[in-house]
Amino acid sequence: MAVYPLARLVGLREHRRDDARSRQQAAHQAVLQAADEVKKRERELEEYKVWREEEIERRYAAIKEQVLEQQELEEFKAGLAQLNARDAILTEAIAQAEHELDKAKEEEEKTHVALLECTKALGKLEEHRKQWLRSQAVLEEQQADLELEDFHGKALTDV
Numbered sequence: 001m002a003v004y005p006l007a008r009l010v011g012l013r014e015h016r017r018d019d020a021r022s023r024q025q026a027a028h029q030a031v032l033q034a035a036d037e038v039k040k041r042e043r044e045l046e047e048y049k050v051w052r053e054e055e056i057e058r059r060y061a062a063i064k065e066q067v068l069e070q071q072e073l074e075e076f077k078a079g080l081a082q083l084n085a086r087d088a089i090l091t092e093a094i095a096q097a098e099h100e101l102d103k104a105k106e107e108e109e110k111t112h113v114a115l116l117e118c119t120k121a122l123g124k125l126e127e128h129r130k131q132w133l134r135s136q137a138v139l140e141e142q143q144a145d146l147e148l149e150d151f152h153g154k155a156l157t158d159v
Contacts, residue, residue, distance in 0.1 A: 002136055010125050017118040024115045027108040034101035041097045045090040052083050 004010070063076060 004129055004132060006125060006128065006132075010122070010129065013118065013122040013125055017115070017122050020111065020115040020118040024108070024111040027104065027111040030104045031101070031108050034097065034104040038094065038097040038101050041090070041094045045087070045094060048086065048090055052087065055083060056080065 059076065059079065068076065
């Protein structure tokens, strides 16, 4: 039986498909990690908010019943403002993590499309190979019939 003339191309397409599958799996893992990072940042913000409220209560309790000078009051207010500034930093970290998640999802979609394209190209070659094998079988059968006719034809003329 003859060797499929596009066998090397099939091997190349299979290799490309396998690479695309690996990239798609890596992209999926990146999405999972980015989603975990978003959850971690959100949890961190929630924990900070709880802590901040408790800290504000502790600070107010510490100055309650005290007479503060203007400078001490300004320092107290600045300390509260720093607590709120940390809130904004954590919120920005969440936004950044969500942005990274969106990028990871886009990359996963690109790798998925690439995998589909590779699989489709390989499928076309596999279909062509099946057709080629059928035509080869027909050609081999015809060749066998011709050889048989030649054999029978010679045998009859020899008699």
